[in-house]
Amino acid sequence: MAHTCAEVSDETRTWLERVEKISATLAENRAQAEADRTTSPAVIDALRTQDFHRMWVSRALGGGGVSLRTGSAVLQAIARVDPSAAWQMGVQGAIGRLSDYLPDKVSCRLFCGSRGLVVGGVNPTGAAVRVPGGYRVSGRWAFASGATHASWLVCTATLADGQGVGPAPIRMLCVPSSAVTFVDDWHSLGLRGTGSASFIVDNVVVPESHAVDGSLLRRPPSPRRSRGYAIAYYDFAPFTTAATTIGIAQQALAVFRELAARTVPARSTEALAERATVHATFARATALVRAAELVLADAADQVTTCGEHGGEELSAVVRLAAAAVAENCVQAVTMVHTAAGAAALRSGDALDRCFRDVHTATRHITLATTNFEMVGAHLFGGPLLMRR
Template sequence: MQSFDQDIVRRIRERSADMERRGELDDWLLEKIYDEKLFKLFVPSELNGLGSSLPEALRAFERMSWIDGSLGWLVTIGSGGGFFAAALPERRAAELFSGRKAVLAGSGMPTGKARKVEGGYRVTGSWAYCSGATFATFFTANCKIEGTGEELVRSFAFLPRQVQIAKDWNPLGLRATASHSIEVRDAYVPEDMTFDLTAEPRLNDPIYRYSFLAFAQTSFAAASVGVGRHFLEECAEFAASKAPEWKETSPRRLAALESAVAERLGILEAASDRFYELAESSWDTFVREGTLPEEVWREIGRRSQEAAAAARSGSDAVFPLLGMTALRHDHALCRTWRDLHTVTQHSVLLPENEE
């Protein structure tokens, strides 16, 4: 991430509104992601990946999300596909993950159907919210297996030529993530392009044995913290720009905005510190012992949700103090607020009684 210096951050943010209008990242920004191997954080080094630890990756997710919400979300989701490098057979994993631009898009929802045939399966289905669909080099999705008499679910890898992309992503925020629906119609998928995520992983690195739920919770929480921090920093800059005028015309409004921003930044930092403290200490324990007590897994989930909630509630507390400027769809205040509420809407970041 060293090449994402302040000049690049400024360039990305200057392009954020246009990328949002187009619904995808600029090509030059994708090239930087490929150069930094940010889609390959969890791909092993022998497949041209970075083989990062979870705490390293969480910091990357936060920084990319702080730069731009859509950028951060695509790095978070795209790199998460590296989990499947340990689930696919060795030869297929090498084919799919070794390339410089290798990145998958897909869905974990079992909204497809697969029928066993000689040498593999025939698959039909559609899946929503496949982030990065327009530049993915392959796709993965879950299907229910027909004709077994059981509720069996298996994961399938598809090549781009087998997939139809419906450009239907029209959300509140994260609009530049190309999170479109995909459809597969009676596609033949050979056995070695399928896998079972509940089976023993082929590789021994701890990341492939980590709880997938906890992985999603921590990853999305880190992204939430990044976008939340960006929003509050934009608010602080907005207050500073208005200070000369408001000190004369609206001193109480200025004081209220400055106080709210400072307070909510403090709350977010405290929640972030608690989140990272546990994420890092529990990761060290997991690497050393190969397991964690159930209460630790639950606490990881709670602190992830608390960090996301601190980001979300902080933005909601400050937003009414920003006036009409924050309602401008192409303004950074509005865009970061919308991105944050889209990230934190994910079900794994919501307490059970709010789902």
């Protein structure tokens, strides 16, 4: 469903034109990416040529520095063609926010001096110990989307500091891909082209300059000339996953509309598109996706306006929006997939891919239904917990 009356900024229009330039390349390589379980170098090169992998890096560091609304629109547009490609660019948007927390010189090395992706694992499944000048890290991390094309991996680890009081400190440590062992274990329901493999790091020393204190990520980075966004890391990341999810749902609606017009069920005399029940289902699904678009846009506006001082109230808005987007989009795609009947059962067909992709995307922690629990407890006057 096109929203032709919506106001689009010049920045958004310019970046959406970049998507148009590579849409054919994305579409041509999508099926092969599913078969290979990783996006082709041709697609990654096309995405990099348009600077999508750096669109949410500060302009002072050579990035695009685009608004949340523009970046969200770009990811939705890419996801309507190839959700796996959009997901990887979204990962770059999230991990790219570390550039506002790392020293400028290191940020330039990772995000300007290197053409490769910067991906990794944000779940602290590794361990780090202090050594002179930095940390020694070991561990295994899963779901490193885009790992095949990465130059750097972010390893999130608990720090053994010997204090033994309270939760262990967290560090996000940047390791060159040459120091990493990849595990080919990405066999998924959906988003098959993301190459979200696991990786192992064994006793690698990381300089202090290449580490970020995890406790800093719940508040905006300190002001400096090169700072791209006065937005906390955890208030930014959900926009990348939510935008891709919306793009998948938008594509499902478009695919279903075309499928319904040409599909006549067995022993029937009319196409699906002629049935009143299908009309109602399609309208309800469209309303759910439209609501997801609006709630995400509203959250983006609030973060843009209040990111510096929004605190827990703003974080709650973001997390509630992300969880609502996930719930709405899963429901909408499932509704049209069910309404399509047997026509939706062909593996590899467009509606089948949307169904698999949306159910896979929404398993991400930023979109998890547990966010409703955390935000709900906060609305009743409690603190906003990350998890219980």
